[in-house]
Amino acid sequence: MTTAQAPRRVRNGEPTNDLVLSAYVGSNHDLFPQILALYVAPKSTVADVTYGKGVFWRNVPEDRYDLRATDIQDGVDCRDLPYDDEEIDCVVLDPPYMHSPGGTAHSSHSAFERHYRNNGTGNRTERKYHDAVLALYEEAGEEAYRVLKDRGVMIVKCQDEVCSNRQRFTHVEIMEAYEALGFVAEDLFVVVRQNRPGVSRTVQQVHARKNHSYFLVFWKRSAGRAAWKPPA
Numbered sequence: 001m002t003t004a005q006a007p008r009r010v011r012n013g014e015p016t017n018d019l020v021l022s023a024y025v026g027s028n029h030d031l032f033p034q035i036l037a038l039y040v041a042p043k044s045t046v047a048d049v050t051y052g053k054g055v056f057w058r059n060v061p062e063d064r065y066d067l068r069a070t071d072i073q074d075g076v077d078c079r080d081l082p083y084d085d086e087e088i089d090c091v092v093l094d095p096p097y098m099h100s101p102g103g104t105a106h107s108s109h110s111a112f113e114r115h116y117r118n119n120g121t122g123n124r125t126e127r128k129y130h131d132a133v134l135a136l137y138e139e140a141g142e143e144a145y146r147v148l149k150d151r152g153v154m155i156v157k158c159q160d161e162v163c164s165n166r167q168r169f170t171h172v173e174i175m176e177a178y179e180a181l182g183f184v185a186e187d188l189f190v191v192v193r194q195n196r197p198g199v200s201r202t203v204q205q206v207h208a209r210k211n212h213s214y215f216l217v218f219w220k221r222s223a224g225r226a227a228w229k230p231p232a
Contacts, residue, residue, distance in 0.1 A: 041231035044089035183218035
């Protein structure tokens with residue numbers, strides 16, 4: 001005689017096998033809504049401080065979040081946001097990843113040097129090339145920490161690069177810098193591009209060609225709290 005197995009109990013909703021995975025072959029706008037669903041409660045105030053053309057938000061219903069979309073091309077610098085301390089639930093950051101490869105640093109943003117190094121906001125750092133890009137992430141992270149509420153979430157898009165023939169693991173450098181600010185690194189997602197990256201002919205390849213990027217998820221640590229609590 002067998003004993004019937006008790007149904008599995010879950011705290012929130014029904015059990016499911018439809019899970020968000022850590023690596024995804026596809027587009028940013030397909031994965032981004034899944035990251036929001038995991039980490040940002042509906043109706044939260046979300047500041048996308050490098051909104052660009054709004055690519056991330058293509059598959060997010062307009063009424064799901066209180067979206068505040070700004071960009072440096074509209075006059076709002078991610079390092080100097082027009083929000084009060086602890087006003088925002090979530091900050092999204094997607095600046096140019098590189099220091100002007102081939103004259104452009106991002107598919108939806110203009111060149112890094114023109115908008116973040118020599119624009120009207122001033123050249124904030126003496127660091128150059130990759131280190132200047134990293135400084136932008138660090139300064140934007142410091143400002144995000146200011147405007148985020150306790151346990152607020154920061155979602156960061158980045159990509160590793162080779163600079164001056166040296167491998168720079170940008171996602172690791174950002175994690176180390178943000179943890180020093182007081183953020184907790186909670187999750188990492190790998191986005192693999194569907195097509196092959198453009199390459200020029202080379203006699204000898206030295207480093208692997210990057211065909212993936214990252215979404216990093218951080219939260220602002222509250223006093224005495226070391227573990228993440230999922231959104232309601």
